[in-house]
Amino acid sequence: MNNNDFSHSLLKWYKDHKRQMPWRGEADPYKIWVSEIMLQQTRVEQATPYFQNFISLFPTVFDLANADQQEVLKAWEGLGYYSRARNLHTAAKTVVNEYDGELPDTYDEIIKLKGIGPYTAAAVTSIAFNKPNAVVDGNVIRVLTRYFGIEDDIRSTKTKNKVQDFANELIDEENPADFNQAMMEVGSIVCKPSNPNCSECPVHSGCVSFKMAKTDSIPYKSPAKKKPHYTIGVGIIEAENGKLLIALRPEDAMLGGLWEFPGGKQKDGEEIQQTVEREMNEELGVQVKAYKELMSLKHTYSHFSITMHAWMCKLVSGEPQPKSSQEIRWVKHAELEQYPFPKANKVLTERLMNKGQGELEI
Ligand code: SF4
DSSP: OOHHHHHHHHHHHHHHHOOOOTTTTOOOHHHHHHHHHHHTTSOHHHHHHHHHHHHHHOOSHHHHHHSOHHHHHHHHTTSOOTHHHHHHHHHHHHHHHHHTTOOOOSHHHHTTSTTOOHHHHHHHHHHHHOOOOOOOOHHHHHHHHHHHTOOSBTTSHHHHHHHHHHHHHHOOSSOHHHHHHHHHHHHHHTSOSSSOOGGGOTTGGGOHHHHTTOTTTOSBOOOOOOOOEEEEEEEEEBOTTSOEEEEEOOTTSTTTTOEEOOEEEOOTTOOHHHHHHHHHHHHHSOEEEEEEEEEEEEEEOSSOEEEEEEEEEEEEESOOOOSSSSEEEEEOGGGGGGSOOOHHHHHHHHHHTTOOOSOEEO
8 A cells, every 4th residue: 555545545534434523624723723722632522512612702813812811711621731721822812913813824833832732733734724744643643653563662752753754754735634634533433542443444455553463562652650649638718708718820830820729738747637727827828727628539630640638727817818829819609610720629619519429539
């Protein structure tokens, strides 16, 4: 199977088998860009309702550029990897201020925008502007390592570069938009991580792993390092008027720009109530009494996992100050849903608005 046959078979298959997605067939580069940012780290099914809501709130790059960051983060709430939303918002302002609202159409120019790396630059310029830039994501890596019988570790940059070179050679210069989407679609629905459906695959006649029965061992990925686990104590400080104290995370920190109940890591030898009381002192400059555990929950982030223990607290002395946050606010229970919270804190806000009981895993 030569490169032309590969491309021809792939495009023919794509025409007949592509799934419907709200951004597929879209001509507006802004919407294609938003969809590609959402699809980094997120599955199509999860991204779809977020995409539709996001576009209804911010239908043009001007609407996004003019929006308040809190509105943008609220629209992203629950999708994770919030730096994507902050960067998209910043880049929208750049597009409006420096490019008159027109997304740059070349790889070298678009990659200068915040939050756009090699994958997104190739995806947006090929899909929106039909430029022959080959995309390489996890799906494409799986298809091409299997197709060419590449047994090297796919965690290594050298292997990824090798796959990129193959993709650059294969890309259909006439129709790069469909070629790239077809590669990702084959990886997603045919060349699946386990039990690939090779008999239905448009390129199986040239596939080394299929011929050599190596689809179980290719792609090879070396074992991941074990993620550290932290125990976190969080304080929910309730004032006498019933209002709760929330804090805005620093802009440059993980989950920056989102709100949370203050807290931090348990130290060796510390009871969890002590952790909560110490953290309130360090983060807010106050003495509190942690008097009741509201709930605990487990949550996994990309590089670590946590068990969070949330304690109800009463102020004993002092006036809270935002020592570790951008800002603090006292809010009513019913107002909590107006603020963007990261997932673990969102569960707490829902509990505080009286939904569910017990230990949770999210
Ligand atoms: Fe993947 Fe099988 Fe197609 Fe090879 S033949 S690319 S292993 S689905």
